[in-house]
Amino acid sequence: MKFTTLLLLTAAVVFSGWPNRQAAAADANRLPNIVMIVTDDMGYGDLSSQGAKGFSTPNLDKLGEQGTRFTSFYVAQPVCTASRAAFLSGCYPNRVSLQGALNHTSKNGIHPDEFLLPEMLKEMGYATAGMGKWHLGTVMEFWPTRNGFDEWFGTPYSNDNTKYHPVLADEMPPFPLYEGENVIELDPDQSLFTKRITEKAVSFINRNKDRPFFLYVPHIMPHVPIFASDEFRGRTEHGLYGDVIEEVDWSVGEIMRTLDRLKLTDNTIVIFFSDNGPWPSYGEHAGDAGGLREGKLTTFEGGVRVPCIMRWPGHIPADRVCDEPVMAIDLLPTLTKIVGGRMPTKKIDGLDISDVLLTKDGKTPHEALFFYAGTELQAVRQGKWKLHFPHPYITVAGEPGKGGKPSNWGKNAAQSITQSGINGIASRHGGRVEHIELSLFDLSADPSETKNVAAEHPDVVERMKKLAEPIRKELGDSLTGVKGSGVREAGWVQ
Template sequence: MTKTILTLIVTLSCASVSLAETVQPNFLIIFIDDMGYGDVGCFGGQSARTPCIDRLAAEGTRFTSFYAQSVCGPSRGALMTGRYPYRVGGGWTTNAEEVTVAEIVKQAGYSTGCVGKWDMSQRRYQQELVPNSQGFDFYFGALGANDIGRVTLWHNREELRTTDDMASLTRLYTDKSIEFLKAHKDRPFLLYLAHTMMHVVIDASPEFRDRTGHGLYADTLEELDTQTGRLLAALDELGLRDTTLVLFTSDNGPWSNDHAEQHGKNEKHVAWSKGPEIPWGSSGPLRGAKATTWEGGIRVPGIARWPGHVPAGRTSDAIVSTLDVLPTFAGFAGVSDRVPKDRVIDGVDQRELLLGQSDDGARDEFLYYESGELQAVRKGNWKLRLPGLKKVRNWSEMDRGSQETELYNLDRDLGERKNVAPDHPDIVKRLTAIAQKAKSP
């Protein structure tokens, strides 16, 4: 009996020491725009070569049930605050009173930088909503999207210039990110790099156009992969590789459900390269795409690397979300006590999952929202799609489903093809109860 108790004490002590030893890594978030689950090689993509991203996955853990939100602005608000979008503003605005992950880690002495697409201030300058008012010491990028083939660039609070050179943005954002790393290599930092690509209007620089023969999307993705490699190489050169937790993911699924509109938009501003004239990516084996609550709209590639801490060469199907970034990073930075307690935080601390100390992680539920409407619920491997959905966009290839109750076993039916609701009324009832609770104030 005494021996058993001593063994338990030693085991628990080792677990606590393991978490304590991981305090205060640097954080690098690489957030791609509109990249599909099936785009990069390590998630089954074939049209573009992505050796740098694939190497990142091999050196870390690949998460195959990683969830963002359904569209751009709300997804960024959820990432930054750890809260579902309807709680923080609901659209392309994140309310000024929200607390971001940058604000939290600054209290642990971190330098904070944001480069690229912000999209949390209604795509314009609003003093209380821009990055420098939301916890970031440094900002360079565009406050909105590039749907009209141009963006206005800002440095901190200063408006710089407007450019229609979409092909220049990936390298430009990478250059600015590397500058930030060099300037802050001697103290803990959080760098949030939010690329404008792969959002329509896409383009690749001259050295990458026609490189793949598989069209402009593939060319643009290969350039993004190359620039990701440059950024990771800079970590190595600066001696930051082993002290930096890298998270690579996307804001939502591909824009592959509005063909005529998105094709015409890209063609208006950019000439096609050799291959298919398609400016969107692939959901791979998943059903649906951007702005939907099918898996292809919200499940995205997720990769985490931290040498010596996050297991290398591992694949995890545990449920993880961008919502979890805030409490997880706060834990690693040693400031979990600074996570707000006066509001609901939907994210959970996933440190044990990241470090390989847990197979299942801290989350077994996920709620799927689109435009503030709860449309689906996941519990374990079961996903319930609710009936009578009202917030479904009128895009040409939009998959509206049956508009009846639909139940899918994602372990057996990842593509959500076979509705098994009639066969499992007990599971429907259980997940419906979760949905009803989530809808309650």
Template sequence: MRITPRAWALVAAIVLPGTTVASEIRPPNVVLIVADDLGYGDLGCYGAKKLRTPHLDQLAAKGTRFSSFYVSQPVCTASRASLLTGCYANRVSLFGALNHQSTVGLHPAERLLPELLREAGYATAIYGKWHLGDRPPFLPTRRGFDDFAGLPYSNDNGPLHPTMPGLPPLPFLRGERVIETNPDQGRFTRRFTDLAVEFIGANAHRPFILYLPHVMPHVPIFASPEWRHRSAAGVYGDVVEELDSGVGEVLAAVRRHGLEANTLVLFISDNGPFLSYGSHAGSAGPLREGKLTTWEGGVRVPGIAYWPGRVPAGRVCDEPVMTIDLLPTLVRLAGAKSPALPIDGKDVGPILLGEPNARSPHAAYFFYAGDELHAVRAGRWKLHLPHDYLTVNGPPGEGGKPANWGRAKPEAMSVSGLRGIASRHGYRVERTGQALYDLHADAGETRDVAAAHPDVVRELLAHAERARAELGDALTRRKGTGVRPCGDLKP
């Protein structure tokens, strides 16, 4: 018989916390930690040489490290929309990176992960960056979170933006109230870690989901005074190593309250590194390109899972998994209800828990940039469709500025779309034709093998057509039949 989280509350009143019966019945806690713009090559367990990340390396050693963990889009808002809805961002019509002028957010009809778990009896909290709408109806406290402290959007959406002067003060919210403007960004990791530790202690007696979407290492980057000048990798290293230390403190809190055996810890990044920022950005390791592109460096990110006795220890899993799969997987583990509206993610619990011969339940994964379908992955194969993409324009930047900063034509700064992004952030626009890559043999996407595998190309093109029919594709002027509106407060 399955006992739901609500039933656990009654059981907990009868069975003393910490007993065998209680630990077997209680549904799992979830600690979901998301770094911002952390690259695939930025952790020791993923090959970093200068960066010291002992806590995350140990998490991977005692749990499972995913070598093909994906986000649905290589940019903040779209990526987070997929994470919390279990849908491709295109289905819920939320793209790009929202700012202080945005009037949109997730539609009220969408059921988010924290809403589903809270209805099942979970305590819920978010400490860090939200980025799914800053107007009151879209804030975290209206979307299933009991508590929120942090930023409504990215930390560059304020006076410290590296390339766009004149932005308004950056707000720091507690609940729905602005409690500070232009907060000390060097204290973000410390503040969010302290709040996370406090939340774990306050809710040790009941199931909880802690969502910890850290602000760092998104530019502009800052470490606390205690962590400055400690890393051999410079300021970026200081920031990542402080982040790693914070993860260690959260794990210590879980252990201190006797929750380790019943807590699933997940660590990911929201997209790849912002490569144009050079010394203030991360590394995609062996992968091609980074943030804002659908090459592997933009959409393949670190993914670590830890749950003693449930998630296999010391395992490296190359089976593809995407953030859209987390909602249905966690909902099932928690005994919660699934969303009524169709979602794209599928339960990957068998992969997560290391069941023999577990394989991806997806025929293919799709990679969009905004409303453009750029690539399809099925098994070992990835097909890029003809599209424009961004690449760093010259040597990467230094001191918090992007590549080629100060040499772009002023009039180019007002260009909209992809070329406008390129002008502001030190990129140039290039184009790829249709190309097929064998990711098992060539994770860096350097050798187009389409001519040798025409049958594979045909198969992936058929998958692409199904995605266009359901989710749309601006490149082929297709409108998807399964697309739903976002919430929009525009007058």
């Protein structure tokens, strides 16, 4: 069992881990606190500092001024469960067999043998808490409190798996809100989610101010259906979506002000990013990709390049913009090194990016970054180049949606229940399936991925094809019929 294994490993930890582990453990109070705030479906262009219009994000802008804004920060897959599995495990989600998004019927989840970020920190003596959306398993075997969290407040899966689903509302059970391992409400008022999550986060900081803590805040917003509290509804020119983002920004400000009040700011690493890009089919209820192509569910830049800010005064350079390509899978190994923790014994894919994080001229340690959608290896980035292999993708069908309904909703709703695969996803969420040929883009000149320059750079194409061969063999690729040799099983219950 996982906890038996952890106890044995803890007893032997002096023989493993980073060189400074013993010194760090001996004086745990000097370990930095870590606050990780993750929004759901927020666009690259939804920060004022990155071009947002009709609403403002002053607290996030201030955070960026005090730290570093990463403009080529990627998630491993452009969908909720896969993205979260990746940054909490340090693995491409295909390695841990959690692609796509779990729902209320799912019997799988993160395998108990995976060593997650909160488990590493808990082993180091951190108080650990999460407030928001989990999405790595709906049954208790895969629950946050079985994966390193002392406290949990939130929901097991996305808030559209409820009576608010635009197509399948009648099939949805009541939406559960949990405190720890207990359901405390069914179908809670979603307009209060951001406020209640923030109150819980502030309470946790207050109660743990005298010891190192890890606070994980995976916000439920702005995933559709979107809601803002009375204090924020109707505040912005942008409509409800702008109201929602301003409330999320307020939440960030409340957490930052709490750190300031308790004089914890200088010893706290704050990390902010989105789990994937915006969902374009939902139109006015969706975010802005900031000029990047497409959005959620695609491996174009709009789906996988997300807003990201990190702050640690005196360590992470202030008022800096860093464009080095890094990925959320790098957070686990990087934080493990910073705190002197124990690395997972199983293979991971993330790399230590502390050089990028802590120095002004640090370079990414990745030779390349790889982008899967489900089990399809669709793209690879190296330096300024991004190569898309031929693959299907979802784009908006007709006019973007309005009022919380996806585009072309009426036409697609009737057929969506019986369809499966990418066509079913597209139909349920107002999209259509298109195909891209082998395409090379120069992201330094064309971040919107509009001009295919493969014919002009055949040498680059061939080099990047070869870069993809090892990862395809290890993690598989259903586009080419390759079964991965390094894939581990997810957890399953009958």
